[in-house]
Amino acid sequence: MGETSDVVHNRIAMLRAERGISRRELAEALGVHYQTVGYLERGEYSPSLYLALRIAEYFDVAVEVVFSTRPFKRLGE
Amino acid sequence: MGETSDVVHNRIAMLRAERGISRRELAEALGVHYQTVGYLERGEYSPSLYLALRIAEYFDVAVEVVFSTRPFKRLGE
DNA sequence: ACTTTTCGTAGTAGAGATACTACGTTTCGT
DNA sequence: ACGAAACGTAGTATCTCTACTACGAAAAGT
Numbered sequence: 001m002g003e004t005s006d007v008v009h010n011r012i013a014m015l016r017a018e019r020g021i022s023r024r025e026l027a028e029a030l031g032v033h034y035q036t037v038g039y040l041e042r043g044e045y046s047p048s049l050y051l052a053l054r055i056a057e058y059f060d061v062a063v064e065v066v067f068s069t070r071p072f073k074r075l076g077e
Numbered sequence: 078m079g080e081t082s083d084v085v086h087n088r089i090a091m092l093r094a095e096r097g098i099s100r101r102e103l104a105e106a107l108g109v110h111y112q113t114v115g116y117l118e119r120g121e122y123s124p125s126l127y128l129a130l131r132i133a134e135y136f137d138v139a140v141e142v143v144f145s146t147r148p149f150k151r152l153g154e
Numbered sequence: 155a156c157t158t159t160t161c162g163t164a165g166t167a168g169a170g171a172t173a174c175t176a177c178g179t180t181t182c183g184t
Numbered sequence: 185a186c187g188a189a190a191c192g193t194a195g196t197a198t199c200t201c202t203a204c205t206a207c208g209a210a211a212a213g214t
Contacts, residue, residue, distance in 0.1 A: 006127050007127075008126050008127050008130065046125070046126045046127060047126055048123070048125070048126065049085050049123045049124055049125065049126050049129045049144060050083045050084075050085050050123060050146065052126045052129070053085065053140075053141075053144065053145070053146050054146065057146075062139055062140070062141065063130075063139070063140035063141060064130075064139065064140060067126060067130060068130070069127065069130050069131065069134070
């Protein structure tokens with residue numbers, strides 16, 4: 001129904017920046033189109049659960065580190 | 078592309094059994110149709126990331142506790 | 155035994171996710 | 185300054201997810 005807001009926030013761009021890899025590299029590692037990564041980072045839509053699990057796996061972190069129903073805090077505080 | 082198998086396994090039915098709640102109760106708490114929970118439990122399809130995050134939140138566990146790209150181990154072993 | 159709850163199956167309809175192509179813009183290396 | 189790489193926008197096509205209705209079967213309550 002989308003009561004509060006069915007938006008999923010993500011830190012893909014941050015994790016990617018942190019590790020210095022391009023969208024194309026990430027997309028290739030995940031086996032998806034490089035534009036798909038762009039759509040995800042811009043929040044145009046959120047990934048399937050399957051993709052989300054593999055993204056977290058790729059970055060070697062828990063799903064909640066990459067995705068959240070609520071906005072992530074900024075780096076300071 | 079679905080290289081290996083883009084199937085997502087889940088333990089929704091188990092968690093529900095463990096806590097003694099019905100599909101309808103869970104569905105209501107999540108704000109989804111009660112049939113949707115049935116489809117998920119039977120693996121007819123996997124939830125959106127948004128739903129998956131809220132399911133994990135509802136059961137108060139990490140996403141990886143409920144969902145996995147690989148089959149869960151049985152209780153013994 | 156009967157009723158109610160729970161679960162499964164089936165079908166339609168609409169929204170969302172992904173692939174893909176093509177072109178424009180910004181950033182980076184040298 | 186130039187070319188290349190990275191990023192953004194736009195559009196179409198296809199598949200998946202979710203809602204919803206209706207009906208049947210199994211389990212549980214009384």
